[in-house]
Amino acid sequence: MNMYEWNQYLYDFQQTIYKQNQQIQELEAKINHLEALINEKNTHSVETIEYHFDQLKIERLDGTLHIGLSPSELANIDDLDIPKPKKHMQDKQFHAVEQELIPNLNSYIQNQGPEMIRTLSTKYEKPIEKDFEVAMINDIKNQIPSRIEFYEKEAKQKHQISNRNQLESYITDQVKKEIYHSIEKYMQGQHSKGESS
Known part of the structure; x- marks a missing residue:
């Protein structure tokens, strides 16, 4: 593998890691949002029997x-x-x-x-x-x-x-x-x- 191919490989590898990090951050944000919704619903949910x-x-x-x-x-x-x-x-x-x-x-x-x-x-x-x-x-x-x-x-x-x-x-x-x-x-x-x- 020559130097150009090696640099190209490293660049592609970094881009893949960057994209995966972005996806992880998006998923974490969605999870946090869903947890907040669940917590809010649990604190406001009052069941009564009438x-x-x-x-x-x-x-x-x-x-x-x-x-x-x-x-x-x-x-x-x-x-x-x-x-x-x-x-x-x-x-x-x-x-x-x-x-x-x-x-x-x-x-x-x-x-x-x-x-x-x-x-x-x-x-x-x-x-x-x-x-x-x-x-x-x-x-x-x-x-x-x-x-x-x-x-x-x-x-x-x-x-x-x-x-x-x-x-x-x-x-x-x-x-x-x-x-x-x-x-x-x-x-x-x-x-x-x-x-x-």
């Missing part, structure tokens, strides 16, 4: 508080005892509305619920113990997501509400009214039974 009911209700051995039921629907209450799995939501706007409204409505029921229960308890002369009051509040909070979903569908299908602010306002107002109405119906039902203390 149970949703067709109607919001509070059950206890000494009575049942039914949220969202008319008296004629109470006859079929056995159908509501089995929770249905949450269906896949295709509407991303609902997830945003739900995430916004659940904490707000939970805060509302936590702050306003006890006073509401005590006021209606006094009005209908149905004393409620503190532990039962807490159980009522917790039962209502557990079922708020299904009521948000119900009123979100109603707002879009019956009232054609699509504006985000109007949607949130409508859902919030309806859930608050339903909570009050249902607690009141519960107290009336307990009172009308003529239960003796």
